[in-house]
Amino acid sequence: MKKVSIEEHIKIVEDLVKEFGEENIYNTKVPRAYRAFAHVKREKLRDIVRYLKEEHGFVHVTTISGVDMGENYEVVYHLRSEGFSFSLKVPVPKDDPKVPSIVDIINGAVLYEREVNDLLGIFPEGHPDPRRLILAYDWPEGVHPLRKEWDIQTIREKVDGKRWGKDVE
Amino acid sequence: MSILTWARTHSPWLIHFNAGACNACDIEVVAILTPRFDVERFGALLKGSPRHADVMVVSGSVSRKIRDRLKRIYEQMPDPKFVVAVGSCAISGGVFQDCYNVMEGVDKIIPVDAYIPGCPPKPEAILDGVVKLLMSAGY
């Protein structure tokens, strides 16, 4: 097996910062070999993903996670090239929960973007088929369970019309 | 014992329904069909269609999306019908209590005749549960 050192991965991240500038890629960190994290401006996301795919072989998307960070949302794109997993974090303001879709660049993202739309209500703009994927068909609009303002009892109150469970009885 | 009861209890046909289980119970339910445990010696047979089945073996904590399907499958079964809840999840929601998409137990949706605890129950336990159910039905 080919041994990969952390220097090679740092080099890829530095190259990316050089290409797009520090205002578009910031908070980069490489905690160990094979792993890297970086914040990315929403407007530049598609360019960066395309650049990573074409120049560094990041053709595989492991998953897309959505996180409610309090003052904003973050959509995290976990891309992978061979063994190197690069997590691009895109801050999304709460009053405009949208991200550009990357499905046409990396086809494998097709279900993950729908999942994030379901569970956090962050709409992938330009997705070919952005319908509901995971939640029940009679689930009320506007209830996105992974947002921090929804706890279990408020979800039940909204969906079932009453609070229930072992804490209530 | 009437001849009808005799016939029913000596050839119970099962249908297995996964209502949002983690698969552990499901593979144990399938394991009871295989040579080591062999539930077929009691005349039981796993069927694909609820219309052919007498006993529904349900595993899983009943997710919100599957709830209506569970009801519909139950209604498709001909009378007399029995429901066996396999595993802690099917009994009370188990480790998934207080998850927003979980209905916490099969008996909140349809009537249940036998409960088999365990996470997952061993195949022997499932066999024992099915046999006890047949006993109570007049085996």
Added chain:
Amino acid sequence: MERDGGKTLSEREFIIPIGPQHPALKEPESFLFTVDGEVVVDVEPRIGYNHRGIEKAMESRNYIQNLYITERVCGICSNAHQTAYTGAVEEVGSIEIPERAKYIRVFMQELERIHSHLLWLGVAAHEIGFDTMFYYVWRDREVVMDLLEEVSGNRCNYAMATVGGVRRDLPRDKYPKWHKMLDKLAERTNYYIKVASTEKTILERAVGVGYLGKEDMIRLSGSGPNARSSGVPCDIRKLTPYLIYDEIPFKHIYVDNGDVLGQVLVRTLEVIEAVKICKWVLDKIPEGEIAVKFNPMQRLPEGEAVYLVEAQRGELIHYTISDGRNMPYRHKIRAPTLGNIPSLVERLKGGYIADIPITIAGIDPCFSCTDRMAFYDEGKDKTWTWTDVELSKYRKEWYSR
């Protein structure tokens, strides 16, 4: 019925919904097949019947309680999920686990791989109507189930890994017996490889069925045996080694077939490799502690970690964010099957209805469902079902045209 993305069907096309309840076993999922005669034109996957809200629940439980909930994400890959979860948590907290614990985790992971792949092989044989092989394989699978039970005390959901190490030790006096059991598994698996590559019953149903080439597989981000059967070398154990996988000598298995036979070969050959790994672990395992102390109230420092694991069905990711409390701020899990669905859809297109069960089972969510059909007529906007008699009448009419 909800229409397929507003697409219009031609007169020759029908929609067949399959699932979520289905005869063989396992996960409730549903697929809408658009068919033209016997050929599948389009597929729409519908998932979420098994959505329980685990990620939300994990945010309100502490790191030790979460062990039990991650384990039950999937009862077949329970150890893979625990390995990934504990790995991610230990990476955030910079917890170094003892060497012996790493060996035991690998041992459990490979035993679970054997159990899962044999399970799959039996199910696949069942899907193509070869029930004799199903019973044979599941009989032999009981050997590894016994082994797992002896090691952990349970047949599924082993609860072996914990944050900081493992819970139970492997008693040394049992090793000769386990070696013997592993030898038996290898011997039987070699027999199944021979059967799968020579038996006509299997070849006729497996060669060329559900084909997907290497480029498409990479494009659709497939992983695991599903991708390795299309010639993509994507074993996480080789690419981003975790635990002690970079020290273990084992082959990176991938074949170029791209069809169901390729998937059978990849999985059976991996069983052989897994047996070798288990035997290697039993030979080389060092003495020492099996866990460092971690208490449920312990807080982790702020931070985040991505942990990738090669589960039985493919690449498994756990991504955890800690905000300094004793429970995760956010924990994201992506199980391999979700990642494999886009490539599954591509595999199904252009195939026959009769090959749907084995193609779906091929990626190992295990699925078969052909007894319950409902038809949808766009013009009349109603659904109906057909009896066997009507179906055979339709078949006669169709073929006499």
